[in-house]
Amino acid sequence: MRIILLLSLVLFLNACFEADKTEKNNIKFGKITFDKNCVTCHGKDAQGVVKDWKKRQADGRFPAPPLNGTAHTWHHSPKVLLSIIDNGGVRFGGSMPGFKNKLNAAEKQALLDYIYSLWPKEIQQKYDAKFKQFGRGK
């Protein structure tokens, strides 16, 4: 009986560890995908590249906002974020291109996981409380 208990504990811990590893790999994959496709506009670690992302640029358009929790990205549900990544902002008069046919579902999910990982703990908790039912877009 003891052996069985011990064995299930080991299996359980192993499963937790594996889940954690998968999450970390996904974040790493998200960062690679971000660095390839998004970093020129959204900046290193998604911090943004301008001082004030709320100020229109010379061409009348808004600059790319930071996605790291200092702007309002975390107010959007995972569904909305995926739709922004898919369709961009051009159709709303913005300048972000759409990535619908450039990235696959795994890459987009990894991007969401990466962006989420950049947010401070309190914001992640607020986000989970509000959008848990969507499982972060999964």
Ligand code: HEC
């Ligand atoms: C050519 C520059 C450019 C590139 C490349 C780009 N974006 Fe954007 N992004 C923007 C701009 C500008 C906005 C603001 C809306 C607009 O003007 O289209 C934006 C908005 C967003 C938003 C909404 C943020 C919010 O707080 O509402 C998300 C999420 C986002 N981008 C994610 C990404 C991801 C992920 C990638 C890479 C796959 C990416 N962007 C690539 C320029 C870019």
